[in-house]
Amino acid sequence: MSIFKLNSDKQITLQAIGQKSREYKLRPKNNSIWKKFRIPMSRRHLLKWRTSYNKKSLIKERRLEDKRPLWWFISLISFAVSIPWLSNFALSAVAIFCIYASINLLWSLTLGTAGIFSLATMAVVGVSGYIAATANVYFGVPWPLMFVIGTIAGLIFGGFLALPSSRLDGLYYALLTLGLAEICRVFISQIHALTPTNGSINNVSSFIPEDWYLQRPGLLLGAASSFILLLLALLIYRLVNGETLGRKLQVARDDEEFAEAIGINYHSARLKVFLISCAGLGFIGAFYAMYFRSISLGVFSLDQLMLLFAMIVIGGTGRAEGAVFGTAIVILIDRGLFELGPMRIVIIAIVMILVTTYASNGITGIREQFRNFRHRFQTQKRSLITTKGGEIMPEEAIDIHNKQIIYSRRFNSRLRNYLKTLINDEVIAEHKANPVGKHSYELTRLLNYFRKAEVPDKYAVAQIGPLKDSQYKIFAFTGDPEKAPRVVDERVYSSKNEAYHAIFLLRVNDLLES
């Protein structure tokens, strides 16, 4: 690899292992401080570059730690660029995708960030849409003000919805709010003024001029403005989820008592996020009424709510890409397979069942789930290794900081296994004939291994009796400096070489037993 070229003249070829080497890295030439662009009014940078030093070459390199902004940028730009080339049918699908994706983004703020399991989303959208449309049609409010009215209506309605949320938790609140849309539907359907139109308010004025409606320019304008709506929803998601409120609630999600102890008022943060989300949904409600130039009871239908919920579930809750991606998949099935008729709803439901059965957090969570699975699989595989052979077992290995110890143990065990194959009658006979002197390769390897061993494994020869005609005995070292070597057995050898050979046999025996 080229990194070594920079440091020395020596060229070492390293094998690229894994995916890290393929990652794009910046290599700054000098040590000057990098003046990165900061987003105005905040201390944030556009991209999360992190500087580190390569552990082997000690060269400074900069790595892009979070690539998601790039993916968002690329996909949103290509989406925006492709809008003018789409057919009329696709344009309306794009607009519906953008509106639903915005609803889902704000909804996942409530579900994921605030952790309030509210199913009243479409009720908020519908009620504020109806109020904005009423203001326009019956009170002659101009259309730009409909956005304001819708937002305020959403905020007030959200305030009412928030009342029981502090008392009820989780599924209880979900079940309570589930019925709300149906109640709104029944209530509005029984208003006498709306009976002739079957509960819908028509002829709402809009940002799309009346003679452009359902024409090419009108559809283009609708798609473009809903794209801007999607961008706004993404911005709100980012501002709420990624800034103070989101961070506070993230702490509260992990540990409520801890959050309270360090002074985070997560109740009020939760309420704020919920209200922001409801106000945003009110804005979308007004947009919805304007885009279709009418609003009907269909907005409150339970199927509609379930379809939206299916989008979030398929994409994955608690993340922006999940909300948008899930919406894209469901809209693609719903509009792309239009000729299938009601079958496509069945396909969506089957996708939903499959995703809930097999994916723990939607399609965008699959990557993480696969990594967890691989990690678990590898750990299981490692724990199945039962042969020890002097090596360190994987579960012990994590406690040993110096990994060199693990590898030296493994090397020694493999060395012993190899040396065991060298022992045969010929080698023993060779040693018996000539314990000291030049030996064959096999015997040299064995003797070198024996010499290298630590003291407790070794034996000593002791001379007994007078210098002439002395006899020899074998002792074993204890390894403890305070304890004298112990006698191995009572056998006495007449010559030094005989004793050497006896020790050799003992060591061979030890080796074979290890």
Next chain:
Amino acid sequence: MDLNLIIYALNLAAIYSLMAIGISLLWSSVGMINMAHGATFVVSGYSTFIASGWLVPILKASLAGTAFYTPVLVFSLTSVALLSGAIFGAIIYLIAFLPLHDKPNFAIRSLIATLAINIVTVQFLLWSFGPRQKALPKLFGFGRIDFLDFSIRYDQAATIIGTLLLVGFMLLWFKNSRIGLEIRAMMQNPEGAALSGISIRRRALPVMMLTGSLAGMAAILLSQTSFFSPTAGALPLIKGLTIALLGGLGSVAGAMLGALIIGILEVITGEISFLGQRYVLLIQFVFIVIVLIIRPRGLGGLLDETRK
């Protein structure tokens, strides 16, 4: 106030309590919210509709005019409704419980899976029967019983008595059978039940079938007074859910009390001239919200232990 309104309220309460008890039981014993309860309701309604198409001509040919005609018809169609509800409950068990019950986040995942089953079923029924409303035959005939100051329609009387009988049998079965004992143990303490060798995996099936047949009973009783369409399950589901919440999930007595209160409230709201039918749902909802704000675990918390 007319005394017959009490009968009307009881009639509504009977049907609501059948839905609410089903939802409540399933949540407390298995820990899942069955969003396909509305689908079960509609499926049993339609299977009764099909069965009545076959049975009514046969019975008319053989038993018309005799005293056996009405009892045989009522018995056969009710058992069709109960059976189809139970079978659909078993299908929900296979799709939404078995593959999911040992996975994390079971409550929410099963809610989503049952939602999907609901969507599929409604679409399937719309596809095969069309969106037009159907009327089931009047099982109990047309007539009134005059009793003291009350004047009770046959179907009202049958609804109230039938519900009381079914719930009574259910409670007796809970009290006296081995499976009932195990289900009660699961309701009180799922972990304790599992530790004492009760398999939730195995016991969920009878619970699902039982709650399914309760929905089937509700379907056949409600269809005596109103029409039937593939999307007719939504309102009973929502009413059942909210009443189950009001009663405190997991409490049979709470669900019955809640249904009674909601039934009376519905009748009273309908009678007050400046409110009328339009405000029925809204007032019920506001009432439930107020009760839940005061008592987050519903009325059942007063009566017995509920699942957290």
